[in-house]
Each structure stands twice: as C-alpha cells, then as structure tokens.
Amino acid sequence: MANNTPMIQFGKNTIESGIKAVxxxxxxxxxxxxLPPEHSDFTDRISKLEELIQKQDGVDFTTMITTAPVDEWEDTLERELQASTRSDFIQRNYTKARQTLTEARAKTLNSAILYDHxxxxxxxAGAVAAFTEAALTLGENVNDIQQAIDQAPAAAAEFRKNGRKLWKLHQLLPTSYSVNGTQITHPAAIYLNVADIEPLIRDMSQGYQYGDELQYRHGAIAMAVEKFTTGTTSEGLTEVAQGKHPDLTLDIATTLExxxxRTRALKTIGKVQRINEKPADANGGHTPAGLSTERHAKRANKAS
Known part of the structure; x- marks a missing residue:
C-alpha cells in the first residue's frame, strides 16, 4: 500500500539571503x-559620501563680479579655486567610491561576517535540545500534526517552534565563499556532526576491500546528507534528532569555518581510496601508481 503520510515541512522552501534571511x-x-557592525559602518560611509557630493555649491562668478566689492575678488577667487579643486576631485571619484562601498556592504551579508555574527x-544548542526532546516524545506522530497534537500538545508545539528556528539557518551561508580552497559550504554541514568513520580503502595489491557493513554506513550517511539539498531539510532534521542515523548528530556549527x-569531511564519505596500484605502463596510458580515489557507497537500503 502506498504511504500517504505527509512529509514533515516547517515552511515553504523559498530561499532568502542577506537581510531577508535575517x-x-x-x-x-x-x-x-x-546585522553585523561592518554593515552599519559601510552604510554610514555611504551617507557621508552622499553629503560630500551634495556640498558642492560655490560662488557664481557673474554674481561675484557684479555684487562683491572689487577688493574682495582676489580672496574670493582663491577660496573658490581651492573649493573647485576639491569638488572636481570628489566628482571624479564619486561613482567608483560609491560602488566600492556598496559592494563592501553587500559582502558583509554574504560572508562569514553575517554567519558568525x-x-x-x-x-x-538550546533549540537543538528542545527540538530533539520533542521529536523523541512524538515518535512516528511527527508525520501527522493532528495526531501529534492529540498525543502531546506541548511537545508538538515545541517540535514545530524549534524546527522552524533550525530549518532555515542554512540561508545564512554565503552563495560563494572559500576558506583554504574549499568549495561552497554544504548545507548539511551546518546541522550535522559526522562520527569518526573508517575510510573505504581498496588495496589493489592484495585484493583487500572494505566490508559491506562499512560500505552501507557510508551509504546511509550519504543518503541522510542528501536530504539537506533536496528540499527535505525538515525530514532530515527530524530523522537525525530521532536517532535514525547512528553516525550523525544534530549539532549546529557556530562559525562558518x-x-x-565539516564540508571537507563530508566530501570523504563514500569515496574509495585505492592503494598499492601497479605502476603505470608508459605505453599503455594506465593510471599512475599511488593513491587514487573513486566514488562508491552502497545505498543504505539493501536489496532483498
């Protein structure tokens, strides 16, 4: 029979960023x-720049020679010359300066600055603890909000409230950012701590290969992590909180670093390390000797 149980969802899967995410x-x-203090600082600088560009009024030359005393012309011209030089300098550099400040301000909302702040x-940690306790209390009823409310209304309220708190923390992630050459941060890395797990190693000289149990553990982790990139983050959070993935712990990363x-660690899941390969045949075009990798992790659901 088909499973018509509604999927857990803490809200719409719309993606916001920057101020909208906050x-x-x-x-x-x-x-x-x-918002980060750096954002306010750049906003203030933009305002001051706008004030500078507005204060460019000088004495009209025609007005000066028709109304000002003749003996004041030289002093007035000297002041206006200095003001004109300053005005020209500001005018020449205004567009680039404003663009630079605007881009710098935007970056504070798309970097480690916003995430960490x-x-x-x-x-x-408090939200994770409350969410986990509620999810365990509700058990399978997390999939049916009415049954959850009937069974344990207080737990159902805590489950929904704290689930929404955690659900969109990934929107704080920069859309492009790199630390030590890493690629964009994986959304699951915000939420999940992965237990120490042996790598999948294949010894090409002895025929040694990882066992099925280790292979399936890697596969189970990969499947759980995948939920955080397919619009099923709510379900992924709940499964980990209820202990359905022994190698994963719900634990929010408090810094982007x-x-x-964690993203770097996740990249090793399901990746096979081949060791002791035969040296390459110079004329055969084979893979050189040494360490190489391949992706291979069996799905967690074994075929019957």
Whole structure:
C-alpha cells in the first residue's frame, strides 16, 4: 500500500539571503537579530559620501563680479579655486567610491561576517535540545500534526517552534565563499556532526576491500546528507534528532569555518581510496601508481 503520510515541512522552501534571511530568522526565533557592525559602518560611509557630493555649491562668478566689492575678488577667487579643486576631485571619484562601498556592504551579508555574527546571537544548542526532546516524545506522530497534537500538545508545539528556528539557518551561508580552497559550504554541514568513520580503502595489491557493513554506513550517511539539498531539510532534521542515523548528530556549527571543516569531511564519505596500484605502463596510458580515489557507497537500503 502506498504511504500517504505527509512529509514533515516547517515552511515553504523559498530561499532568502542577506537581510531577508535575517528578517525570517528574527520572526522564527522571536527575537531581535542585528546585522553585523561592518554593515552599519559601510552604510554610514555611504551617507557621508552622499553629503560630500551634495556640498558642492560655490560662488557664481557673474554674481561675484557684479555684487562683491572689487577688493574682495582676489580672496574670493582663491577660496573658490581651492573649493573647485576639491569638488572636481570628489566628482571624479564619486561613482567608483560609491560602488566600492556598496559592494563592501553587500559582502558583509554574504560572508562569514553575517554567519558568525548571527550565530553568536542565538541559542542554537538550546533549540537543538528542545527540538530533539520533542521529536523523541512524538515518535512516528511527527508525520501527522493532528495526531501529534492529540498525543502531546506541548511537545508538538515545541517540535514545530524549534524546527522552524533550525530549518532555515542554512540561508545564512554565503552563495560563494572559500576558506583554504574549499568549495561552497554544504548545507548539511551546518546541522550535522559526522562520527569518526573508517575510510573505504581498496588495496589493489592484495585484493583487500572494505566490508559491506562499512560500505552501507557510508551509504546511509550519504543518503541522510542528501536530504539537506533536496528540499527535505525538515525530514532530515527530524530523522537525525530521532536517532535514525547512528553516525550523525544534530549539532549546529557556530562559525562558518567550522561548517566548512565539516564540508571537507563530508566530501570523504563514500569515496574509495585505492592503494598499492601497479605502476603505470608508459605505453599503455594506465593510471599512475599511488593513491587514487573513486566514488562508491552502497545505498543504505539493501536489496532483498
């Protein structure tokens, strides 16, 4: 029989970023969340620049020679010459300066600056603890909100409230960012700590290969992690909170650097390391000797 149980969903899968993401989190966490001070600093600088460009009024030359005393002309001209040089300098550099400031301000909302600043303001560990307790209390009823409310209304409320808090933290991730050459941070790396797990090693000289149990553990992790990139983050959070993935722990990365370290670790899941390969045949075009890798992790659901 088909499973018609509704999928857990803490909200619409719309993607926001920058200020929009912060506004969503303010509502979900029911608290004020400030923008980084760097953002305010660049806003102030833009305002001051606008003031400079507006203060470019000088004395009209025709007005001066028709109304000002003749003996004041030289002093007035000297002042106007200095003001004109300053004005020309500002005018020449205004467009580039404003663009630079605007881009720098935007970057504060698309970098580690925003992620780290927001994480320092929220009690992520407290939300994880409350969410986990509620998810365990509700059990399978997390899939049916009405049954959840009937069974344990307080737990159902905590489950929904804290699920929404955690659900869109990934929107704080920069759309493009690199630390030590890593690629864009994986959304799952915000939420998941992966247990130490042996790598999949294939010894090409002895025929040694990883066992099925280790292979399936890698596959189970890969499948769980995949939920955080396919619009099923709500389900992924709930499964990990309920302990359905022994190698994964729900634990929010409090800095972008930490999330990127986890991203690097996730990249090793399901990747086979081949060792002791035969030296390459110079005329055969084979893979050189040494360490090489291949992707191979069996799906967690074994074929019957």
């Amino acid at each position: 506004e969503y989190l303010q509502e979900a966490w029911d608290q004020e969340i400030t 927001v994480m320092a303001q929220i009690d992520a 930490q999330a990127q370290a």
